[in-house]
Amino acid sequence: MGAESLLEIRHMRKAFGELEVLKDISLTVKKGEVVSVIGPSGSGKSTLLRCATLLEKMDGGSLSYLGRVVCKPEKGESGDSVYVPKGELRKFHRYFGLVFQNFNLFPHYSVLKNITDAPVRVLKVPKKEAEETAKRLLAQLGLEDKAKAYPCQLSGGQQQRVSIARALALKPEILFFDEPTSALDPELTGEVLKVIRQLAEEHMTMIIVTHEMNFAKEVSDRVIFMENGLIQEEGTPEELFNSSKERVQEFIGKLTND
Amino acid sequence: MNFGTVLLQLSGGLVVSVEIFFLTLLFSLPLGLVVAFGRMSKNGILRTITKVYISIMRGTPLMLQLIVVYFGPYYLFHVRISAAYRFIAVIIGFAVNYAAYFAEIYRGGIESMPRGQYEAAQVLGYNKMQTFFLIILPQVVKRILPSVTNEIITLVKDTSLAFVIAVAEMFTVAKQIAAAETTVIPLMIAGAYYYVFNLVVALAMEKVEKHYRYYEA
Numbered sequence: 001m002g003a004e005s006l007l008e009i010r011h012m013r014k015a016f017g018e019l020e021v022l023k024d025i026s027l028t029v030k031k032g033e034v035v036s037v038i039g040p041s042g043s044g045k046s047t048l049l050r051c052a053t054l055l056e057k058m059d060g061g062s063l064s065y066l067g068r069v070v071c072k073p074e075k076g077e078s079g080d081s082v083y084v085p086k087g088e089l090r091k092f093h094r095y096f097g098l099v100f101q102n103f104n105l106f107p108h109y110s111v112l113k114n115i116t117d118a119p120v121r122v123l124k125v126p127k128k129e130a131e132e133t134a135k136r137l138l139a140q141l142g143l144e145d146k147a148k149a150y151p152c153q154l155s156g157g158q159q160q161r162v163s164i165a166r167a168l169a170l171k172p173e174i175l176f177f178d179e180p181t182s183a184l185d186p187e188l189t190g191e192v193l194k195v196i197r198q199l200a201e202e203h204m205t206m207i208i209v210t211h212e213m214n215f216a217k218e219v220s221d222r223v224i225f226m227e228n229g230l231i232q233e234e235g236t237p238e239e240l241f242n243s244s245k246e247r248v249q250e251f252i253g254k255l256t257n258d
Numbered sequence: 259m260n261f262g263t264v265l266l267q268l269s270g271g272l273v274v275s276v277e278i279f280f281l282t283l284l285f286s287l288p289l290g291l292v293v294a295f296g297r298m299s300k301n302g303i304l305r306t307i308t309k310v311y312i313s314i315m316r317g318t319p320l321m322l323q324l325i326v327v328y329f330g331p332y333y334l335f336h337v338r339i340s341a342a343y344r345f346i347a348v349i350i351g352f353a354v355n356y357a358a359y360f361a362e363i364y365r366g367g368i369e370s371m372p373r374g375q376y377e378a379a380q381v382l383g384y385n386k387m388q389t390f391f392l393i394i395l396p397q398v399v400k401r402i403l404p405s406v407t408n409e410i411i412t413l414v415k416d417t418s419l420a421f422v423i424a425v426a427e428m429f430t431v432a433k434q435i436a437a438a439e440t441t442v443i444p445l446m447i448a449g450a451y452y453y454v455f456n457l458v459v460a461l462a463m464e465k466v467e468k469h470y471r472y473y474e475a
Binding site: 166 | 377381
């Protein structure tokens with residue numbers, strides 16, 4: 001069935017205390033696909049990303065990358081998740097990257113070191129090679145003159161581009177974005193979206209949680225609308241933006257009246 | 259006794275004070291980190307033990323703690339106390355006391371770090387040790403420098419407490435001369451020495467702070 005699936009989520013459940021944030025999420029992402037996740041605050045979008053990137057442990061269901069199991073229920077499809085041992089779990093980090101809303105660059109490292117440090121220390125890439133990769137990425141993202149700068153000397157848009165470069169330096173199979181432009185003003189939003197668009201053209205597999213409706217429409221192969229911990233609607237941008245469901249229309253309408 | 263002799267004797271005492279100062283820092287700075295880990299541990303027993311330890315260290319006079327460390331071995335185990343143990347007892351007492359204060363400063367610094375730094379490191383594949391020593395600790399150091407400077411300056415003056423178990427640091431010497439010669443001048447000179455000592459410490463710490471000014475968090 002076409003391209004291989006990089007990420008497979010089945011019946012993902014997650015609760016914080018009494019609050020069920022994710023009720024039953026199933027999602028498969030194939031190589032080269034760009035998937036946008038939209039929905040109101042509190043719908044579980046970020047939690048979905050945090051569970052997929054192992055920042056949060058899911059309660060039930062299964063998760064696998066490239067067919068390799070991260071966690072799955074002992075019995076049935078939607079039972080309580082059992083994770084692989086810790087040592088095994090760490091190996092999954094090289095399959096994905098995550099770009100945060102607040103960048104989370106390391107302020108005490110230069111731009112170059114922010115990008116090269118993880119490849120050198122975690123993947124044991126030779127320093128020279130890591131620096132060449134970093135410089136290539138910086139040039140690609142229009143930041144060639146910022147290698148020696150520190151994050152505090154950059155604008156928000158530049159910082160976010162550096163954090164994208166940092167994620168890309170580890171050559172992930174799949175890149176997650178958690179509202180990558182929500183901390184930026186409209187002018188800086190544009191430069192970050194341009195970079196993501198560029199990555200989409202290069203067929204980088206991406207899952208993007210965003211409130212930028214026009215951008216989601218333009219860049220995605222598939223759009224997912226989440227609410228109340230469930231995927232309410234899923235389809236191509238055309239299908240979703242012309243959805244017959246009233247709630248989807250209402251939500252999209254609110255955010256695209258510009 | 260002429261002025262020159264007084265200066266010379268006080269200088270001899272100053273050497274001992276400086277020794278106490280550096281040895282205390284050498285042991286208490288790393289020990290404080292260990293205590294901070296205990297204080298923040300997930301293990302409730304460990305957390306309680308360190309909490310009680312910090313509470314006692316901060317809640318009782320350092321002078322009394324020095325006495326306990328010095329005489330403790332005799333009262334508890336009937337070990338004969340050698341003269342050499344005096345100085346060791348001072349270093350143990352100071353290190354254990356200052357570690358408690360440093361632990362709380364470290365804890366404050368570590369807990370003030372945004373969670374995003376840990377999460378970014380985790381997603382990039384750093385292990386826990388790498389995350390702490392490469393990403394978190396260097397930033398914590400910058401954050402806590404002003405509080406650490408405060409403690410270090412207090413330590414300079416606290417070295418004078420070693421007189422309580424008759425270690426001949428500067429203040430002990432000054433008091434002896436003052437008593438023998440019935441004059442306060444040696445004490446005034448000692449005061450000047452402490453002040454200059456702290457001036458040097460403050461300047462050195464300012465340099466360290468400046469070094470960390472290359473970035474903003």
